[in-house]
Amino acid sequence: MSIRMPDERGHWGQFGGRYVPETVMGALYELNEAYCAVRDDVGFHHELDFYLKEYAGRPTSLYLAGRLMEPFGGVKIYLKREDLAHTGAHKINNTIGQVLLASRMGKKRVIAETGAGQHGVATATACALMGIDCIVYMGSEDIKRQKMNVFRMELLGTQVIPVESGSRTLKDAINEAMRDWVTRIDNTYYCIGSAVGPHPYPMMVRDFQKVIGQEVREQILEKEGRLPDLLVACVGGGSNAIGIFYPFLDEDVQMVGVEAGGLGLHTKQHGASLSAGEVGSLHGAMSYLLQNQDGQVTETHSVSAGLDYPGVGPEHAYLKESGRVRYTTVTDQEALEAFDHLSKKEGIIPALESAHAVAYTMKTAVEMSGDQVIVVNLSGRGDKDLEIVEGLV
Amino acid sequence: MKIQEQFDQLKSKHEMALIVYHTAGFPTLDASMAHIQLFEQNGADFIEIGIPFSDPIADGPTIQHASHVALQNGVTLKKIITSVAQINIRVPLVMMSYLNPLLAYGSESLFRDMSRAGFSGIIVPDLPVEESEEWVALSKSYGIDLIFLVTPTTSDQRIRLITDRSEGFIYCVSLTGITGVRNGLPPGLFDFTRRVKKATDKPLAVGFGFSTPEQIRMLQYQADGVIVGSRIVDAIDKKEDVTGLIRRLKSATK
Numbered sequence: 273m274s275i276r277m278p279d280e281r282g283h284w285g286q287f288g289g290r291y292v293p294e295t296v297m298g299a300l301y302e303l304n305e306a307y308c309a310v311r312d313d314v315g316f317h318h319e320l321d322f323y324l325k326e327y328a329g330r331p332t333s334l335y336l337a338g339r340l341m342e343p344f345g346g347v348k349i350y351l352k353r354e355d356l357a358h359t360g361a362h363k364i365n366n367t368i369g370q371v372l373l374a375s376r377m378g379k380k381r382v383i384a385e386t387g388a389g390q391h392g393v394a395t396a397t398a399c400a401l402m403g404i405d406c407i408v409y410m411g412s413e414d415i416k417r418q419k420m421n422v423f424r425m426e427l428l429g430t431q432v433i434p435v436e437s438g439s440r441t442l443k444d445a446i447n448e449a450m451r452d453w454v455t456r457i458d459n460t461y462y463c464i465g466s467a468v469g470p471h472p473y474p475m476m477v478r479d480f481q482k483v484i485g486q487e488v489r490e491q492i493l494e495k496e497g498r499l500p501d502l503l504v505a506c507v508g509g510g511s512n513a514i515g516i517f518y519p520f521l522d523e524d525v526q527m528v529g530v531e532a533g534g535l536g537l538h539t540k541q542h543g544a545s546l547s548a549g550e551v552g553s554l555h556g557a558m559s560y561l562l563q564n565q566d567g568q569v570t571e572t573h574s575v576s577a578g579l580d581y582p583g584v585g586p587e588h589a590y591l592k593e594s595g596r597v598r599y600t601t602v603t604d605q606e607a608l609e610a611f612d613h614l615s616k617k618e619g620i621i622p623a624l625e626s627a628h629a630v631a632y633t634m635k636t637a638v639e640m641s642g643d644q645v646i647v648v649n650l651s652g653r654g655d656k657d658l659e660i661v662e663g664l665v
Numbered sequence: 666m667k668i669q670e671q672f673d674q675l676k677s678k679h680e681m682a683l684i685v686y687h688t689a690g691f692p693t694l695d696a697s698m699a700h701i702q703l704f705e706q707n708g709a710d711f712i713e714i715g716i717p718f719s720d721p722i723a724d725g726p727t728i729q730h731a732s733h734v735a736l737q738n739g740v741t742l743k744k745i746i747t748s749v750a751q752i753n754i755r756v757p758l759v760m761m762s763y764l765n766p767l768l769a770y771g772s773e774s775l776f777r778d779m780s781r782a783g784f785s786g787i788i789v790p791d792l793p794v795e796e797s798e799e800w801v802a803l804s805k806s807y808g809i810d811l812i813f814l815v816t817p818t819t820s821d822q823r824i825r826l827i828t829d830r831s832e833g834f835i836y837c838v839s840l841t842g843i844t845g846v847r848n849g850l851p852p853g854l855f856d857f858t859r860r861v862k863k864a865t866d867k868p869l870a871v872g873f874g875f876s877t878p879e880q881i882r883m884l885q886y887q888a889d890g891v892i893v894g895s896r897i898v899d900a901i902d903k904k905e906d907v908t909g910l911i912r913r914l915k916s917a918t919k
Contacts, residue, residue: 281795289795289796290793290795290796291764291791291792291793291796292722292791292793293722293723293790293791293814293816294790294793294813294814294815294816294818294819294827294838295723295816295817295818295838295841295842296818297793297795297818297819297823298818298819298820298823299818437726437729437733438719438720438733443720444720447720447721447722450722451722451723451725451843454722454723454841454842454843455841455842455843456841457818457841458818458841550769551768552765552768552769553764553765553768553791554720554765555720555722556791561765563765563769565769566741566742566743566766566769566770567718567742567765567766567767567768567769567770568718568719568736568765568766569719569720569765570719
């Protein structure tokens with residue numbers, strides 16, 4: 273089905289596309305061409321695979337969480353341990369790919385946006401590795417909340433630029449990165465951190481993240497001799513989710529994407545664009561969007577900074593509409609409980625984003641029968657969230 | 666008044682068009698309507714009415730601020746169209762809006778209501794030609810000119826595609842960057858306008874970075890119109906003499 277999508281203009285049905293100022297259209301065509309060239313280039317993949325294996329620590333393990341699954345009468349829960357990848361999250365899969373591409377394109381300057389700082393750190397890391405200048409835009413609110421990641425980026429030689437406009441969070445950091453890109457388009461590569469933005473970004477980020485699902489497929493066949501019954505992943509912009517889902521889209525495997533329920537959907541204090549948003553255009557793509565009736569983008573809330581975003585990748589919008597993937601929400605409170613639970617039961621402190629996926633898994637495992645297999649994408653580790661959680665418990 | 670008609674009249678007088686941009690709802694919607702009338706009385710040949718958006722990625726700090734204030738005041742596209750319908754303006758009115766508020770309004774009702782309120786054209790900075798099919802069809806059936814932008818990074822091939830599709834005039838973004846006041850003229854501007862002229866006979870209006878009569882005078886014979894935005898918004902913000910400013914800018918177009 274959607275394996276061959278998007279079409280050449282970057283559309284998944286009515287979603288996706290390129291809704292950007294004319295100044296960057298040329299750059300998007302150039303990027304698409306460069307990306308399509310490396311996509312089938314053996315040399316590029318050789319290099320990418322080398323870095324993913326020797327530098328980022330891939331493949332990450334698929335761990336059978338024995339104590340976590342104990343209460344569920346034989347339902348097996350596997351954790352895909354993206355938290356073990358270098359820099360502590362799946363983000364590095366994408367940034368190594370994109371920064372390699374940038375360097376092939378002869379770009380001397382890479383810019384990125386970041387919310388919690390994970391994508392910023394991953395971009396700073398890949399740029400340090402490849403000797404390219406890196407500038408990261410980060411909302412001043414997020415800078416306050418994530419001091420450690422700002423320090424990490426600076427240690428890696430990246431310049432972090434505070435963004436003071438709007439809500440001073442991820443959405444505004446993307447706006448500012450886009451303004452920078454529009455201004456310095458000739459020498460600058462914009463490394464987007466999720467499966468969002470104008471074509472070809474959602475496709476390209478998916479392709480760089482699909483290594484997660486490809487590994488899961490091999491690992492689960494080896495361990496179980498069959499494919500899993502259910503895949504679970506959290507969805508903010510949606511890169512870790514599309515990364516694990518994509519290689520299974522044509523298979524008889526159920527998939528659930530878990531969005532940030534925040535304080536509850538009825539409160540409007542959440543980040544659930546697929547569950548509670550409307551179709552609209554933001555940051556270059558048509559997708560689901562949290563907005564008011566006049567088309568103004570609304571402020572979001574989630575205890576997890578990585579899910580605190582009003583938009584979502586266009587491929588997820590398509591997968592929702594086609595019914596192939598089910599999307600649901602988990603509240604801050606449920607995610608915090610799962611965070612605590614996984615730490616105590618398995619000795620794994622998950623990122624608050626990933627804790628959303630764990631929380632949903634616990635709820636649904638109760639209703640599943642004994643021989644079923646669930647794979648949860650544990651997209652990142654929780655060290656970055658300790659301060660936030662400490663303030664809450 | 667039709668956009669083409671206005672350009673024809675100005676051409677016969679050997680004048681460039683002064684296109685004055687204003688963020689509707691800044692500082693208030695009533696003040697905006699008064700300003701629009703003031704612009705016309707003092708020589709604006711077109712008025713571009715900016716619709717505030719929460720995420721204006723093509724705009725610099727001045728228009729970002731104005732948009733933010735307007736939204737804080739509860740200004741909406743619906744209120745703007747209603748207010749515009751109630752004022753009497755002879756010069757062509759052009760709407761400038763990011764796509765999402767238009768989508769929320771509904772494309773068909775938008776063109777119907779714009780046409781009733783007396784708008785002549787619309788500019789959507791984040792709607793490239795590739796995605797514009799439905800909008801082109803609707804704009805034609807309601808007689809509203811859909812105006813596209815070209816930029817210095819636009820290839821000759823794309824310039825032909827865009828100028829072909831653009832109605833009313835071609836919006837030439839003078840530089841690779843965002844809106845905001847700048848000194849002098851961007852390097853390579855005339856090479857760029859020449860590239861555009863080679864592709865089309867439609868009027869060319871140049872925008873982004875223009876704020877002074879000196880800059881406008883340098884555009885003579887290079888463009889059919891000039892768009893001044895951030896400078897006007899800034900003047901309103903700082904309570905400067907807007908009347909005098911518009912008059913000075915207009916006299917530089919003659």
